[in-house]
Amino acid sequence: DAKTTQPPSMDCAEGRAANLPCNHSTISGNEYVYWYRQIHSQGPQYIIHGLKNNETNEMASLIITEDRKSSTLILPHATLRDTAVYYCIVGDDSWGKLQFGAGTQVVVTP
């Protein structure tokens, strides 16, 4: 069974912030939230991860709700190169076995 639920697609205007939601209502206390993206035909690319606190790096910000049942990935200023499928993944497996769902197809338009 899928551990995360994401909308299948969303559009975003270039230069605007893209807010990608993810539902993980069954997340357990020791599971982290990870985000990857896959630009067409390429291998996935790690973006960011978090446990409880909000996180930010050079690519994006991750906002996790207090009850940890959902999170939002924020691309602050979307560019055309951000068009990709974005995957939200939860897990605590120490061997790093990622479980990819279908993800969200994000299309950034001029």
Next chain:
Amino acid sequence: NAGVTQTPKFRVLKTGQSMTLLCAQDMNHEYMYWYRQDPGMGLRLIHYSVGEGTTAKGEVPDGYNVSRLKKQNFLLGLESAAPSQTSVYFCASSSPGLLRNYEQYFGPGTRLTVT
């Protein structure tokens, strides 16, 4: 650094043929993974390795074998290819340690068609 490289990039096989996909990484990573991605779907883990000489089954291991004789290389073998194995195969690697194994670096993929 080249990162993670995969050989070959494309391959067409006939049903019943065998082949080996090679993955190489130059980042001195301990962990390596093989995934497959079918059209319109997310990646699924086939096999993985947590160190030289070790391998373990992932989510969809049937029909595949792997070997990790050298730390930098991870081989994926198809002994008798079937049309159901038509897919894009991705290799990844990561460092061990708390959470680092989730920051995986992926190769460009191998597109395999079995007719």
